Structures are given as C-alpha cells and as structure tokens.
Amino acid sequence: MGWNRQQMCKRASKELLDGFYVNLGIGMPTLVANYIDNTKNITLQSENGMLGMGPFPKKGKEDPDLINAGKQTITSLADSSFFSSADSFSMIRGGHIDLSILGAMQVSESGDLANWMIPGKMVKGMGGAMDLVAGVKKVLVLMDHNAKDGSPKIVRKCTLPLTGKGVVNLIITNLGVFEINDGIRVLEIAPDLNKEELINNTEADLNFI
Amino acid sequence: MGWNRQQMCKRASKELLDGFYVNLGIGMPTLVANYIDNTKNITLQSENGMLGMGPFPKKGKEDPDLINAGKQTITSLADSSFFSSADSFSMIRGGHIDLSILGAMQVSESGDLANWMIPGKMVKGMGGAMDLVAGVKKVLVLMDHNAKDGSPKIVRKCTLPLTGKGVVNLIITNLGVFEINDGIRVLEIAPDLNKEELINNTEADLNFI
C-alpha cells in the first residue's frame, strides 16, 4: 500500500534544496543520497567529522580512515573537509545544517520524536540523534507509516522515550507527506490511497486543509 | 637600589623549568625570553594563537601575518604551531600553560592582582590578562617594587580594580623574590639591601622564615 522505499526516498530528496547542507541518518535516510538532483548543489555532512561526503568507494578503493557515521566506507569529494567531533557537533548544535533526515519509531502531533530506545530491550545508545534533532534547522522523519505489527507510528503522544521534544518538521511515510506545525497537516497522500485509509492508519488527528 | 631590570629578568628566567610552556606578558616580561637557558626546552605561547614563539626577525624578514600579543613582529621555530584565539584561550583557561609572567600595578598579600585599569583614567582594556591569571598553573609578577611616586605596590589589599583574585604565586621585584602562599614569604633579598629597607618599602606583612 502506498509508496515503496524508492519512491519515499525520491520524495524525500525533493526536500534537499539547492545550496543545502544535509545530514542523512543511518538506514533508509542514507539511501536518499542516491536520488539527489545533480543540478542542485547539495553538501552532505557526516557527524563523525566530514563535510562533502561522496559515494561509497569502488572495490579496492576503500579507506579505513574514511567512514561515515554508520561506519560505512565512503569517499571524499573535491570540496570535502574533515574536522573533529567537537567541531562537527558545533556545526550541528549551532544550527548550520539545513536539513536532517532520520528514521523514527514514533512521532507525535506536537513533533516529539522517539527513535532511540525501547524500554526493556537492550539500549544501543542515541549516538548523534539527539544533537541532530535539537540543532538542525529542519528535521524530516522518513519512516514506514505503521509499525510491523500494524500499529500507527504517528501518534497523539509518544509512549516510547523521546529523542527530542517538538523537533520534527516534516514526516514522509509510505502513505503520505505530513507537516507538523501546530498539529499535523497532510501535504500529500500516496496515489492509491484515500483519506479514510490514512486516518485509520494514524493515531494523531490529521488536518487536510 | 636592588637589582636592575636585566638582573630581574635573569632571576625570573630561572622559574622557567625544563619542558615548560610559558606565556610572557607585554613589556618587561617579554624581555625574560632573552635569558632563557638554552639547555632547557622552553616553549613560549603567544595568546593571539601561537606556540613556539621565536626571536624577533632580522631586518627585511618581518612578516605582517606573524606577530605576538604585543603586536610585535616575531618569528616561528621548527616546532611551532598556529591556532585560533578560541583554541589559544582553551589552552590557557584549561590549565595547560605552566607559567605566566606579567607586570602589575598592585599585588595583595592574598595574591590579588591589579594591572589593567586606574579609575578616572582612560581604560585600554584587560586584553588576555584576566584569562591568563585565572587559567595558568603558576603566575609570576615581575615589577618594580615601588610605584614612581615611591608608594608600595605589594599591599595588604589592592585599591585598584582587580585583574584576578588570589591568583599570584610569585613576585619578583628589584628588591627581592616573594612567594604568596597564605601570606607573603620572602625567598630572596637583593644583595645590597637589608630586611628593614624591604619592610619599609612594602605595605603588606612580610614573612622572613
């Protein structure tokens, strides 16, 4: 039902405007890089200390000293720069990154985000997620509309521990695009879907105006 | 009476121990560099952003991009490094500099230092002095024992606005060497001087034990 992952990533890539500095989270957000419009000048930041992240290396060209925040081997570009973790998060915390795309377990109608722990399960840590959502100018959540058990992930109030409070600006799921700004406004609905289906799959109130 | 400026600087240079990183203030403290024992490894810091400050340049070798905190042209050495003002004062504030030598208008018996303003006169600013005295491991004041009008500069309580409170560890004047540590202890008296003369020229109580 709705968009597939490719379509979701493609839709997300439209939020990367010309001149933007962007941080892509681990997982599906990383794939958005594949859909960037080449006519736009987009610079990718990796919070472990790099601006101007290039594509994954060709075989034999991998460099253990050159990885992204997901510990994947990457490459640099002609305009790349490297810096320390402290300088990297000064950039993030200081509001210099235009857009961050992250995955989520839950997003509330007030923009609260939960994506780092499930009580009772082993916690791996929040990594840089809390810093990103607190510091970056615009936060886009890219996720499946529903959890694997079918339960809605766009909720009135997050039941999971938060990563940030009132931090999410935009949600892109397989079912639509949603703006959070004093409630949730539906910007787009996936083509083969009606309003009612969307409402049924969402706990939070949706504003269609 | 007492030591001349050369002798004072020479005495001060003995406080620069092997391996020390040292910041020398503007004026007489800068001259201490001329008396550093070449068998010791001493690194000079300049708070405008340099470690490993070399001597003044030879004529024609001056570089407008290479100055010290007194805006004097200087040179670099083989082990020099340059850094920003923020990084420079992180070094200072973080206690990484072993010794700072500064001039003073007044020093109190509890180690209070006044060297940046005289009420009613135009104030030029404290520059980096407050940061240095608050951050450096050991603060040495190098000054004339008395003001031009003969009044004592080592006082019970500073009457001038402070640069730092309880920050001075050692004073070297033309009349002697004084350690501040729960009162003032006289470590050395200039050769042609007696205790009484020293006491008469000092407002604060002196401990000769």
Place this chain on the structure above:
Amino acid sequence: MIDRVYKKVYKSPKQALDGVLFDGMIIMSGGFGLCGLPENLILALRDTGVKNLTVISNNAGTEGQGLGLLLETRQIKKAISSYVGENKLFEKQYLSGDIELEFNPQGTLAERVRAGGAGIPAFFTATGVGTLVAENKKHESFNGKDYIMETGLVADLSIVKAWKGDKSGNLIYRKTARNFNPVMATAGKITIAEVEELCEIGELEADQIHTPGIYVDRILKGTHYSKAIENLTLSEG
C-alpha cells in the same frame, strides 16, 4: 559525482555586502590588532555608510586603519572588545560619550563567539571572578571553585579574512593572521570571507581546512592588502 555550481563567489567587497546591511546591526570582525583584518570589507563597509553599528572585534584598529576607518565616519555606536589601547580617536569618542564600550577578557570574548557559533547559549569560566567583569553575572561553584556565567554571542554579519579560500567557501588562514577569524566565521547569521587567493575546488587539502565552507555564505578575493605592521620589532644583527 556532481558538477557543482557554487554561488558564493562575489566580484567585489561592495557586491558581497549588498543586501545584508542595515543600520543598528551587529557585526563581528576578525583580526588581532592589524593582523588578519578583513581590510577590503571594512573599507567597503565604510563606503556604504551603514550606521549605529555594534562591532564585536578584539581591537578597535588604529587611526586610519582597520575599524579605525569606521570610527572616523562615526558608524560605530558600540564596541565589544578586549583591548582598544592603540586608538586615540576611539578614546576621544569614548570620553565624549559618542561610543559605548563593553570590555570582555580576550579569552572570554573568543569563547563567547565560539559558543554563539556552536549553539551554546552560556558557559561558565573562572576568568574575571572577583573583578568588575563578574559584576551582575551569575556565579556558581564547581568542585569548590567559583565561576561566572558568560553568554554566547552571535552577529547579524561576520566579516573574516583568510589566506586561501575555495569557491565552496573552505578557508585556510596563515600564521597568526588566523586569530579570531575562524570562530567569528561560525557566529555570523551571514558570514562573508575575503581571501588573498581564491582557489578552484580541490586545490585545498581536505585535512587542512580551518573553516569548512558551510560557514561561509559569500567569498571574494581582496585586491587591496596594506597589511600594516603595528609594532615592527627587529632583532639585532
């Protein structure tokens, strides 16, 4: 992978300043004394006539040099600096009440600017405790030692000077001309950099960049560098 088009390069300081100025704005200027000053931008700033400026800069220039140029034209309303000793005109304007002055210890000033750029609204420092600087500031004790709270600083515009810069805004500074420039580049809502050498993308080594391009909104090659020496001091022989 991408043939990037960089839109940060401006032909002149005048063009680079176009559309970013307004009376009463806060401007940060890099430089220590006359070393590492954005000379071309200061000159152009003077010619725009923008006024009632609050200028955050370690020093106030000398007469006819650096920010001294903006004093002659009375464009500065307030200065936040650590040391203004070398400028008699500043002294005159200050004593006549024409200019407001806020002294910050040099390290506190540098850290306030860094904090502003790094999204840190306030921090604690031992610098200035027990002095006039600490008056009316929040005190707090950590591990038995007293500290005061200082706040972050941001500017409407930062003007900085680098040695080399590329068209994506990456900057490299030279020797002690680095000073306040890198932190100020991070703390301007808009940052304009002037450079001695404007390089093509790829000419600067990624490991050696002092200011990543993200901080630089506009960049230009300066044509006029007087690089005055304030205090020429030579060794004998």
Place this chain on the structure above:
Amino acid sequence: MIDRVYKKVYKSPKQALDGVLFDGMIIMSGGFGLCGLPENLILALRDTGVKNLTVISNNAGTEGQGLGLLLETRQIKKAISSYVGENKLFEKQYLSGDIELEFNPQGTLAERVRAGGAGIPAFFTATGVGTLVAENKKHESFNGKDYIMETGLVADLSIVKAWKGDKSGNLIYRKTARNFNPVMATAGKITIAEVEELCEIGELEADQIHTPGIYVDRILKGTHYSKAIENLTLSEG
C-alpha cells in the same frame, strides 16, 4: 635559536604507559567505531591488567577489537559513550550488571570533553531537553528556549591516535580518523599519542597542526595497525 631536546618520545606503548596507570582511573580513548583508534595503546593497556576503569569513548569497540579487548578481560567498570551497538559482549556484561553505562548524546559527549580540556566546568545545550538525558539536570531558559546544563569531563589519562606526529608532540590526523582524538588530547591530565609516522621537528607545517604539542605528554610510533573496517560498503561498478 635553541637546540631542543625532546623527552616525549617513547619506544613502545608499554613504556609509554609506565608509571601513569592505577586501578579505578578514568581513561579517555579517541576513535569512532574502529576508525582512528589508539590500537597499540589499547593492546598494551590490556596487558598491564589495570582494572576498574572508567572509559570515556564514543563507542565500546567490537568483539576482539578496540575497547572490546578490555571487555574480554573485564577491566572496564564503567563506560561513558554515545553508542555501544556493535558489541555483544558489552551487552552481556551490561545485562548481567558487570558493567555500568552512561549514555551521552554524541555531540554532548564531544563538547563535555572539549569543555574539560578548555577549563569550562559547565555549559548549556538544547540537546536532550525533554528526554531521559535531561533528568536531574539543571534547566535554564535563554531567549525563551529551554536548555540543560552539562559538565566538563577530564580524564586521568587520554590515549589518542594520529596519523603523523613530531617529537615535540604536534599531531596531524587523517580524514575521519580525526573524530574524538583532538578533543580527548586536550582533556587528559596525561595524554599519550600513538602515530603512524613519527616525524622530526620541522617536518610538519605549523599552519596544519591539529593538536599542538602542549597537549601531548608522551608519543610513540605504533607498530601494529589492523585498521579494521567495520562496515565495508562499496558502490557498484
């Protein structure tokens, strides 16, 4: 002017660690995942058997790699990290209560270390406001926005890894192997650096030094660099 004698160079990681270790000490270790790890020092640290360590490091290594080595020997009592996902042994020791864990957001961790090295006992950040991280922390509002207070971190010993270093302790890092190393170098009461290339004084360019020698108490050339890749990812073609 001076023919300096540098006393910072050590022949081996074992010798470099001599006299600085004690049970229950706090150790910072640079590295992000397995990238930029002080591999030789971690190995030597394991062999000394020093125990009850509090280790401040972004990650906890993987099994048999990095700090994972010190988990096998149960030398770590507490970890302060932002992410420990890659280590099953860590998980096991944590769930059995053998190891204490304090999670810090990655940027807060980096800034706490930087603050520790810079003499800043505490600072305010918006990171973590409204989350578990903010619990029991001081809150304060600046310009209508809420922030929490975080404190500076220092260590008894910092171990870092650089690409090149000279005999005075100046360090240059390579690519993303820089990560936490420069800030941790500033925050150790003692800092030991291991390098791939130990250079003579003067071989490193003064403008390009990432960590000035003042922060490095001891330096050694590492002989064993496995430089494992955690997550080899290749592009097609």
